[in-house]
Amino acid sequence: MVNLFKRMRKLKTILDIRTGLGAAIFPNPTSATKEFPPVTRLHLTYARKIYNGHQGARHFWRNCLPRLKYHNPAVRMTVQQTEDQSLTPSLTIYFAERLSSTAPAIIGSKKISDKHAPAPESSEKIAVVDLKDLTYKEIWSRVQAATGAEEVRTSAEDEAERKRLDAITAKAGKDRERIQAIRQAKKDQERMLAEARGEVEKMKEL
Amino acid sequence: MSSYGTVLPAAARAILSSCRPVYRQTSIGSALSGFQQVRGAKSNPQARGKGKKESKSDKKGPREFRQKSLKDVEQFALCDAMQYLRAVEVGREPTTSKYEVHIRLRTRRDGPVIRNMIRFPHAVQTESRICVICPPGSKHAKDALAAGAVLVGEDEVFEAVKAGKIEFDRCLAHPDSLPALNKAALGRVLGPRGLMPSAKTGTVVEDVASRVEMLRGGTVYRERDAVIRLPIGQLAFSPEQLRDNLRTTIEQIKKDASGLTDRVNKQVYEVVLSSTNGPGFSLNGEFKTDNSPETSALTGL
Numbered sequence: 001m002v003n004l005f006k007r008m009r010k011l012k013t014i015l016d017i018r019t020g021l022g023a024a025i026f027p028n029p030t031s032a033t034k035e036f037p038p039v040t041r042l043h044l045t046y047a048r049k050i051y052n053g054h055q056g057a058r059h060f061w062r063n064c065l066p067r068l069k070y071h072n073p074a075v076r077m078t079v080q081q082t083e084d085q086s087l088t089p090s091l092t093i094y095f096a097e098r099l100s101s102t103a104p105a106i107i108g109s110k111k112i113s114d115k116h117a118p119a120p121e122s123s124e125k126i127a128v129v130d131l132k133d134l135t136y137k138e139i140w141s142r143v144q145a146a147t148g149a150e151e152v153r154t155s156a157e158d159e160a161e162r163k164r165l166d167a168i169t170a171k172a173g174k175d176r177e178r179i180q181a182i183r184q185a186k187k188d189q190e191r192m193l194a195e196a197r198g199e200v201e202k203m204k205e206l
Numbered sequence: 207m208s209s210y211g212t213v214l215p216a217a218a219r220a221i222l223s224s225c226r227p228v229y230r231q232t233s234i235g236s237a238l239s240g241f242q243q244v245r246g247a248k249s250n251p252q253a254r255g256k257g258k259k260e261s262k263s264d265k266k267g268p269r270e271f272r273q274k275s276l277k278d279v280e281q282f283a284l285c286d287a288m289q290y291l292r293a294v295e296v297g298r299e300p301t302t303s304k305y306e307v308h309i310r311l312r313t314r315r316d317g318p319v320i321r322n323m324i325r326f327p328h329a330v331q332t333e334s335r336i337c338v339i340c341p342p343g344s345k346h347a348k349d350a351l352a353a354g355a356v357l358v359g360e361d362e363v364f365e366a367v368k369a370g371k372i373e374f375d376r377c378l379a380h381p382d383s384l385p386a387l388n389k390a391a392l393g394r395v396l397g398p399r400g401l402m403p404s405a406k407t408g409t410v411v412e413d414v415a416s417r418v419e420m421l422r423g424g425t426v427y428r429e430r431d432a433v434i435r436l437p438i439g440q441l442a443f444s445p446e447q448l449r450d451n452l453r454t455t456i457e458q459i460k461k462d463a464s465g466l467t468d469r470v471n472k473q474v475y476e477v478v479l480s481s482t483n484g485p486g487f488s489l490n491g492e493f494k495t496d497n498s499p500e501t502s503a504l505t506g507l
Contacts, residue, residue: 001310001433001478002486004274010485011280017293044297061297070293074503079297 012165019158022064022140024149026072035101036148040124041094042068042077043117046131047085053133057089060136064143071152080116089131091139092117093146094124103127106146270314271432273475281490284452285445285498287479292504294484295441300507304330305439305448308478308486309459311432317470320462321428327454328447330425330437339363339403340380360386378417379403379410434459441481444505449493452477 001007025031026039044065046057061079069077092114095103107127120126127146131139143149154162282290288305295303311320337357340347347358357363360383403409409417427436438455439448456474463472480486494501 001308001431004279007486008279011487013485014290017290065296066293069296070289073289073292073499076507077296078507 012161015158015161015165017066017070019152019154019162020063020067021137022067023071023154024068024144024151026068026075026147026149028072028074029096031150032096033148037098037100038096039072039075039093039147039149040096041075041092041118043080043092043094043114044078044090045080045082045087045092045114045116046089047082047087049085052085053131054085054089056134056136056139057091057131060091060131060139063136064140068149078118082116088112090114090117091129091131091143093127093129093143094120095127095147097123097125099125099127100146100148102148103146106142268315270312273310273312273432276476276488279488281488282479283492283495283498284449284479284489285494285501285504287487287489288445288448288504289499290487291479291481291484292441295481298441298483300441303441303482304437305441305443306480306482307436307438307452307455308480309434309456309474310476310478311429311434311463312473312475313429313432314470318466319429320434320459320466320472322458322462323424323426324436324455324458325424326438326451328439328443328451330439330451337363337377337401338380339377339383339386341382344380344382377401377403377409381410438479442505442507445493445501452479 002010027033027036029038032038042065044057044061046061047054050058058081065077065079068075090112093103104127106129108130110130112128112130114128117126117128129139129142129146134142144151291305338347339360340358342359342362357366364386425436427434436455438451443451456477459474463470463474466472477489477491478486479489
């Protein structure tokens, strides 16, 4: 089994799941307002490669979706990666009963549909957001605006931990350079010695 | 050397320090030499390396696997660990992502290892394909087919395997076909995949049919370097289902450990829940904490 310290160090990455862009809570049945109905599901579709504006969608899955899932465990989230680059990358948001008041503005006039998204149940209304050529930050701001998701405040402990981890990362960079210099110096010296020895041998032969 | 001094000060320092004993022997006075000799011997990498090697060959190393104290380790309740793992696995292929459990044991480095098969209350694999090597047309072959084996036979199986077509996850053999199996020399192909039937692993059995039935819902596990790793559940499992599986596993492993010879003492030391793409969460034995989400929220995909 992996060394305990390595494991514990790796486990610190769960901080990235708790905090960061996308750490927000969707309106649920208890906290829903008239303006923002509860979100029941999300579905993301994008193509495997980045051209034709699929990059942001994948980054959104990598960066934001785990945080959303952590803070909204009951919201089902599915991702479909396709081979079809010509497809429009899209995010389908499933609202219970009705769309949020801001959703139509976010969707825009151009209506698209996603054939990979699961069909909405009779009580669900869907909003399909076009993600083409958007960065994941832009995608997140749209999702947040459309759903009225409330950002989770980072706790003081988490902030302190983040600072500590950043300091460790910075120090690791410095240490890496330092050790690299030492190793290089040792190699250089060995090479010089070997060359010098070679010359002595040559002198002897003469 | 001066060029190094300007480009890499740290490098230059290192070179100078390692060259120092040479300078001293020739140029510096004898008053300091005793002190320098000591330093020289210490900083001489060759001398140091030699000493270390000798001491290493004397020692055999610890008799037991070293297991650190878990006092300061962050441990999680099952539901909390599941919440993180489900977040990590979001958007992954639901059929490939699984919960895994790693059970660390306090045990000696030598001696017998735990090796068994388990049937979970909630099946992890949907279906495992089983191949049975037995004389075709015999009663065993018919029974095995009835029990759900996908591939039954002797020569046809050998041919397929030799051609590189291994379309099964498990392989059983009947003792009657063992000579034929050994003659076919499939060990090189099946061995590395862990599919070669042998009496030791319990895959050469008289009653093939019942074994097939058991294998279809069962998972094989074994202890490697004091850890037993096995898949424990699908990602869609509810916390209760996962708890049942976990409980069954640990109970059986404890039973296995006590079933070994008397002098061997094995204890479960740490239980780590992980997933296909996730980090390992050390479990503290609790089911949920006050902050955990509802168990229904941690179910399904």
